[in-house]
């Protein structure tokens with residue numbers, strides 16, 4: 001895909017391509033695939049990690065470490081979103097995500113770390129879906145947004 005990286009000023013997504021391209025909604029913000037969607041920033045944060053280089057089969061240790069820290073920051077954003085609200089299902093899944101991330105230490109066994117990191121991201125996804133369900137919205141489907149990211153390959157899928 002041609003183009004350069006840019007950060008969507010609307011939802012904060014780190015995207016690739018032409019920021020002037022049409023967004024997901026007719027008449028919506030240009031260059032924003034999440035425009036008009038509930039929890040756009042959480043979806044964008046999730047997908048930037050989901051399609052990140054740490055998940056490539058040939059990921060470098062530094063990329064894996066960066067992915068680890070990004071998951072940590074993503075979980076903090078989810079936590080901030082939940083604060084002050086009564087979202088028990090999302091809070092439970094967030095706790096599971098934090099626990100999985102704590103089990104991952106990319107400086108130790110990389111393969112184990114990747115498994116726990118994927119687990120943590122999967123629980124983060126569930127927490128987002130819990131929030132969407134409360135709104136009556138369908139679950140978030142990262143693959144619907146794949147064309148907006150620099151996807152080389154996704155070696156393993158989240159277990160749902």
Ligand SMILES: [Zn+2]
Pocket residue numbers: 008009010011012013031032033034035044
């Ligand atoms: Zn956006």
